Amino acid sequence: MTALKNDRFLRALTGQSADMTPVWMMRQAGRYLPEYRATRKQAGDFLSLCKSPELACEVTLQPLRRYAMDAAILFSDILTIPDAMGQGLYFTEGEGPRFRKIVRTEADVLALPELNTARDLSYVTDAVSVIRRELNGSVPLIGFSGSPWTLATYMIEGSGSKDFRHAKSFMYNQPEAMHLLLDKLARAVADYLNAQIAAGAQAVQIFDTWGGVLSTPAYQQFSLAYMKKVVQQLTRVSEGREVPVILFTKNGGLWLEDIADSGCDCVGLDWTIDIGRARARIGSKVSLQGNMDPSILYATPQSIRAEVGRILQDFGPGNGHVFNLGHGITPDVDPQNVAVFVESVHELSQQYHQGNAG
Amino acid sequence: MTALKNDRFLRALTGQSADMTPVWMMRQAGRYLPEYRATRKQAGDFLSLCKSPELACEVTLQPLRRYAMDAAILFSDILTIPDAMGQGLYFTEGEGPRFRKIVRTEADVLALPELNTARDLSYVTDAVSVIRRELNGSVPLIGFSGSPWTLATYMIEGSGSKDFRHAKSFMYNQPEAMHLLLDKLARAVADYLNAQIAAGAQAVQIFDTWGGVLSTPAYQQFSLAYMKKVVQQLTRVSEGREVPVILFTKNGGLWLEDIADSGCDCVGLDWTIDIGRARARIGSKVSLQGNMDPSILYATPQSIRAEVGRILQDFGPGNGHVFNLGHGITPDVDPQNVAVFVESVHELSQQYHQGNAG
Numbered sequence: 001m002t003a004l005k006n007d008r009f010l011r012a013l014t015g016q017s018a019d020m021t022p023v024w025m026m027r028q029a030g031r032y033l034p035e036y037r038a039t040r041k042q043a044g045d046f047l048s049l050c051k052s053p054e055l056a057c058e059v060t061l062q063p064l065r066r067y068a069m070d071a072a073i074l075f076s077d078i079l080t081i082p083d084a085m086g087q088g089l090y091f092t093e094g095e096g097p098r099f100r101k102i103v104r105t106e107a108d109v110l111a112l113p114e115l116n117t118a119r120d121l122s123y124v125t126d127a128v129s130v131i132r133r134e135l136n137g138s139v140p141l142i143g144f145s146g147s148p149w150t151l152a153t154y155m156i157e158g159s160g161s162k163d164f165r166h167a168k169s170f171m172y173n174q175p176e177a178m179h180l181l182l183d184k185l186a187r188a189v190a191d192y193l194n195a196q197i198a199a200g201a202q203a204v205q206i207f208d209t210w211g212g213v214l215s216t217p218a219y220q221q222f223s224l225a226y227m228k229k230v231v232q233q234l235t236r237v238s239e240g241r242e243v244p245v246i247l248f249t250k251n252g253g254l255w256l257e258d259i260a261d262s263g264c265d266c267v268g269l270d271w272t273i274d275i276g277r278a279r280a281r282i283g284s285k286v287s288l289q290g291n292m293d294p295s296i297l298y299a300t301p302q303s304i305r306a307e308v309g310r311i312l313q314d315f316g317p318g319n320g321h322v323f324n325l326g327h328g329i330t331p332d333v334d335p336q337n338v339a340v341f342v343e344s345v346h347e348l349s350q351q352y353h354q355g356n357a358g
Numbered sequence: 359m360t361a362l363k364n365d366r367f368l369r370a371l372t373g374q375s376a377d378m379t380p381v382w383m384m385r386q387a388g389r390y391l392p393e394y395r396a397t398r399k400q401a402g403d404f405l406s407l408c409k410s411p412e413l414a415c416e417v418t419l420q421p422l423r424r425y426a427m428d429a430a431i432l433f434s435d436i437l438t439i440p441d442a443m444g445q446g447l448y449f450t451e452g453e454g455p456r457f458r459k460i461v462r463t464e465a466d467v468l469a470l471p472e473l474n475t476a477r478d479l480s481y482v483t484d485a486v487s488v489i490r491r492e493l494n495g496s497v498p499l500i501g502f503s504g505s506p507w508t509l510a511t512y513m514i515e516g517s518g519s520k521d522f523r524h525a526k527s528f529m530y531n532q533p534e535a536m537h538l539l540l541d542k543l544a545r546a547v548a549d550y551l552n553a554q555i556a557a558g559a560q561a562v563q564i565f566d567t568w569g570g571v572l573s574t575p576a577y578q579q580f581s582l583a584y585m586k587k588v589v590q591q592l593t594r595v596s597e598g599r600e601v602p603v604i605l606f607t608k609n610g611g612l613w614l615e616d617i618a619d620s621g622c623d624c625v626g627l628d629w630t631i632d633i634g635r636a637r638a639r640i641g642s643k644v645s646l647q648g649n650m651d652p653s654i655l656y657a658t659p660q661s662i663r664a665e666v667g668r669i670l671q672d673f674g675p676g677n678g679h680v681f682n683l684g685h686g687i688t689p690d691v692d693p694q695n696v697a698v699f700v701e702s703v704h705e706l707s708q709q710y711h712q713g714n715a716g
Contacts, residue, residue: 168651214651
């Protein structure tokens with residue numbers, strides 16, 4: 001394997017010094033880029049794009065050609081696992097993901113097969129291998145999965161949801177069946193992430209997009225507990241290097257201490273929590289990733305730069321910060337504003353890393 | 359004025375003892391009730407229902423005929439203020455509120471007239487008077503308004519929004535114009551709530567539905583600061599009795615201490631924050647209202663009762679808790695489940711109020 005030319009991201013995740021704060025963006029390979037829209041058109045539809053290792057590699061690399069991102073993230077969908085379990089994922093224009101099969105009873109849960117990553121998700125591990133080869137050591141590659149709870153919500157609702165009525169009723173009325181489902185999904189997520197690591201992912205992130213819609217005890221029992229199970233089963237060293245794990249619960253600011261205790265290396269923050277307060281609460285136990293409001297990318301370059309500066313100052317001097325948005329970049333952002341964002345992070349962060357051997 | 363027969367709600371808001379925990383529900387006059395849907399049909403449309411004091415009174419009283427609620431809340435819309443300022447509120451089926459005029463520049467802000475409640479919102483104060491007369495002292499009546507920030511988001515977006523792109527761009531790019539708008543809205547909200555109090559509202563709640571989409575410093579400067587301005591201007595004693603003020607910021611759990619410092623009497627909690635932790639953080643400085651996940655009303659009676667019990671236990675013995683949902687009740691709930699909810703609160707809470715002179 002080629003040596004890694006830029007390891008700022010991996011160093012920050014494990015609390016080591018660097019010359020500046022690394023930066024990447026959730027959903028950085030996405031619709032705000034005209035070249036992404038062109039490749040997606042070429043693929044035909046979104047799932048075909050995900051299922052082609054070559055095209056998935058192409059869109060993964062597109063933001064890196066424009067911006068000095070410190071990490072690449074595998075282009076894929078968070079719902080590949082339930083699709084591979086036979087639930088029949090499809091997308092309807094403007095309405096997001098849907099499943100042909102829906103899980104609503106204990107019998108439905110029992111009928112779900114165990115995930116066979118090698119057989120049913122080889123298009124993902126193939127994409128990881130192709131991307132690693134094409135990156136050629138320029139920056140590290142992040143693998144990812146949805147969290148067990150987040151996957152479960154889509155499998156039970158059959159689609160996205162505003163109030164998660166069915167997922168929550170299932171959880172409150174049939175807690176044992178829900179635990180059975182989440183247990184199966186935790187095994188699947190761990191297996192899936194380990195396959196990505198074996199194929200070359202150098203860090204992994206678990207996206208708990210919908211953990212934040214739960215009450216505190218429900219979050220602990222039905223979301224965080226299963227992310228912990230995943231973390232415990234992960235391969236933590238590969239190619240002679242630590243493989244850091246990032247947990248990101250959107251709207252999880254109330255539970256930071258609990259998330260930091262999960263065994264992960266880094267806690268992803270959305271934009272509602274103050275990163276300075278988060279650091280004060282967690283200390284240097286884990287690294288922090290975030291946390292700029294994605295909507296600021298709609299503002300002027302001056303406003304973007306000012307907000308980057310505020311967040312860097314709020315985190316303060318020292319290591320353990322990966323700059324990112326607090327959620328995925330939105331489709332209507334001007335790509336030029338992303339350049340301002342990335343350059344501002346690199347330029348304005350250097351003052352907080354002085355005395356560090358980068 | 360008739361003496362108040364049930365003052366549990368007002369006593370809990372001001373930290374006084376009661377025989378059991380009072381309960382009401384946000385959006386308790388709403389679409390889950392068939393009699394509400396019938397009255398709305400009779401009115402023709404939603405705004406005509408809001409603008410008829412007699413019909414607004416009718417739907418306000420409907421949930422009280424079915425359930426032993428400890429408070430009534432004025433039936434109205436949170437966007438009456440911008441409508442009265444000439445912005446042209448209307449509703450499209452299934453798409454929520456929209457405005458004919460949109461605020462996007464400093465000139466738009468300067469052109470907005472000051473609110474004249476007596477002239478343009480007499481249908482609201484008339485409704486308050488009619489409801490008070492019809493309640494005949496059975497339970498107290500809550501008045502309400504949207505928060506300045508929440509009103510501003512609709513006025514700038516022109517409708518609801520997923521990412522508040524325009525409101526946030528306006529805030530980041532033209533902060534002075536935004537402060538001018540919020541200042542005008544804070545005066546309007548205070549005037550509007552004082553008119554409701556003068557007409558007979560015995561407590562008021564400020565709904566900050568969208569404060570929780572902001573970063574911490576933006577919340578402080580653009581939402582909380584203006585709710586404080588409103589609170590400072592409110593009539594706090596009427597009819598010889600204190601008029602308590604409730605502030606409710608959805609997704610505001612990170613900022614409870616700051617909200618409790620605003621001068622309000624009670625902090626409304628959504629369902630993501632643990633009420634026991636909230637009480638530990640705030641102490642007895644203010645009362646707490648909340649905080650059951652509205653989705654639990656889709657579950658079985660047993661699950662509803664268990665969750666009510668868990669929240670009561672979590673708050674623990676003592677005064678200062680108004681039971682409520684963490685957000686408005688949703689349209690598809692079975693009305694029988696609401697009966698289970700209200701009865702469970704009254705029945706299960708008595709053990710935590712023993713030794714209290716009710």
